[in-house]
Amino acid sequence: MNDDVEIRTITDAELPAWLRAVQAGFLRSRAAMSDEAIAHARAREDAQTLRGAFDRGRCVGTYRSYPQELTAVGGAAVDAHAVTAVTVAPTHRRRGILGRMMSADLAAAKERGAVVATLIASEHRIYGRYGFGPATSTTEWTVDVPRAGLDPRWSGPDEAGARIDLVDGEDVRKLGPELHERFRALQHGAIDRDERWWLRNTGQEATPEFPWEEPFYALYRSPSGTVDGLIVYRTTHNRYDASRLPENSASVLGTTTATPAAERALWHYVCSIDKVVSVRSGHRAPDDVLPDLLPDPRAARVTTHADWLWVRVLDVVRALEARTYAGTGTLVLDVADDAGLAGGRYRLEVAEGGRVECAPTGDACDISLGVGELGRMWLGEGSLARLVALGRAAERRAGAAALMDTLFRTSRRPWCPDLF
Numbered sequence: 001m002n003d004d005v006e007i008r009t010i011t012d013a014e015l016p017a018w019l020r021a022v023q024a025g026f027l028r029s030r031a032a033m034s035d036e037a038i039a040h041a042r043a044r045e046d047a048q049t050l051r052g053a054f055d056r057g058r059c060v061g062t063y064r065s066y067p068q069e070l071t072a073v074g075g076a077a078v079d080a081h082a083v084t085a086v087t088v089a090p091t092h093r094r095r096g097i098l099g100r101m102m103s104a105d106l107a108a109a110k111e112r113g114a115v116v117a118t119l120i121a122s123e124h125r126i127y128g129r130y131g132f133g134p135a136t137s138t139t140e141w142t143v144d145v146p147r148a149g150l151d152p153r154w155s156g157p158d159e160a161g162a163r164i165d166l167v168d169g170e171d172v173r174k175l176g177p178e179l180h181e182r183f184r185a186l187q188h189g190a191i192d193r194d195e196r197w198w199l200r201n202t203g204q205e206a207t208p209e210f211p212w213e214e215p216f217y218a219l220y221r222s223p224s225g226t227v228d229g230l231i232v233y234r235t236t237h238n239r240y241d242a243s244r245l246p247e248n249s250a251s252v253l254g255t256t257t258a259t260p261a262a263e264r265a266l267w268h269y270v271c272s273i274d275k276v277v278s279v280r281s282g283h284r285a286p287d288d289v290l291p292d293l294l295p296d297p298r299a300a301r302v303t304t305h306a307d308w309l310w311v312r313v314l315d316v317v318r319a320l321e322a323r324t325y326a327g328t329g330t331l332v333l334d335v336a337d338d339a340g341l342a343g344g345r346y347r348l349e350v351a352e353g354g355r356v357e358c359a360p361t362g363d364a365c366d367i368s369l370g371v372g373e374l375g376r377m378w379l380g381e382g383s384l385a386r387l388v389a390l391g392r393a394a395e396r397r398a399g400a401a402a403l404m405d406t407l408f409r410t411s412r413r414p415w416c417p418d419l420f
């Protein structure tokens, strides 16, 4: 039955069926894709990046992948392969269609020279089998503003001469990209944003089915006038009722900052808007400074904590040489990869001055682990000691697990602010 299903790049004429299949896969009505929404999508999608599974001409599976830049520990931009829009029709599930789409695509990504593949998983149990490991986490807080204890007389940034201004979407399209470039060079786990990202996230691609409500954009400028931060948020506006306390809330859609002063000031700003009694932080790094900026950190309650970006190492040598390490030492890693894309034994040597060399080796192994566990470790999020305790990695030389943790861990946690 599975053999009847053909997997291939879609044609331009198949785009409407492909888009409707994505909608259905994510439990949204197929009717949500009107002709207007399809015309919009046609202008922005490149059918060449879209794969479909077809059963007698019917689109029963979707898969999109494209080149992406991912910041490694230390700031280098790594050639990544982003995977998204993965669906199989409920009528065709558990027959191996995703497995076929995934293995063909990962092999092609490896062939074109991608270092890692990335995705954000809708469910935890899907992607481990393909060698992906959860490599960053996300946390969302809800701040009870009155309890937070911030000084209500706060009137702006603590850097003398810095300022915060409300701007519009056009300013954001002009100034945002450069700010994001500075931010992502500082944040391992961050990814690039193309022009389309800025258009979509400032309401330029809205359709009647996917309407846009203009948010607030607050821009932070340093004393010298450099744009160092941006916070985007929406507020609720409840009808005025003098007999009740205000109940308005703010929901942060995104924050991009290139300096700690901008980060502090923008959080302080959004938690100090009169009448706003609760602030949802949006998806943040688990070690975001937000709670500890508040006089009472318990006013920030964790409302979401989950895995976020998953990484699948395709080229162990380039992945390990692309990042920096917190120390010096030599490790021989035995990497298991059922798909045969990245498995083998590798010697990683980190020398004084940060010189890193990685190469295949026949030396005795120090640590054995699966390629998914390597993905979990690569951005600094994982703990080898924990993986050993879980039975997901093994230490073959005493002290090797502690050395790997010392080398791989980072002082700030990895974070990817974007959903793709």
Ligand SMILES: CC(=O)SCCNC(=O)CCNC(=O)[C@H](O)C(C)(C)COP(=O)(O)OP(=O)(O)OC[C@H]1O[C@@H](n2cnc3c(N)ncnc32)[C@H](O)[C@@H]1OP(=O)(O)O
Pocket: 025, 026, 083, 084, 085, 086, 087, 088, 089, 092, 093, 094, 095, 096, 097, 098, 099, 100, 119, 120, 121, 122, 123, 125, 126, 129
């Ligand atoms: C990056 C992204 O786009 S995330 C979005 C993922 N898509 C969705 O969540 C949409 C709804 N779900 C779906 O469309 C489908 O269930 C998919 C795409 C997740 C899986 O497609 P299928 O063709 O059914 O997967 P396939 O048959 O190749 O399964 C391969 C293996 O994964 C397992 N598997 C697949 N999906 C799941 C799941 N959701 N939970 C647990 N196991 C799963 C299968 O049981 C199978 O295991 P086996 O090899 O041991 O038998």
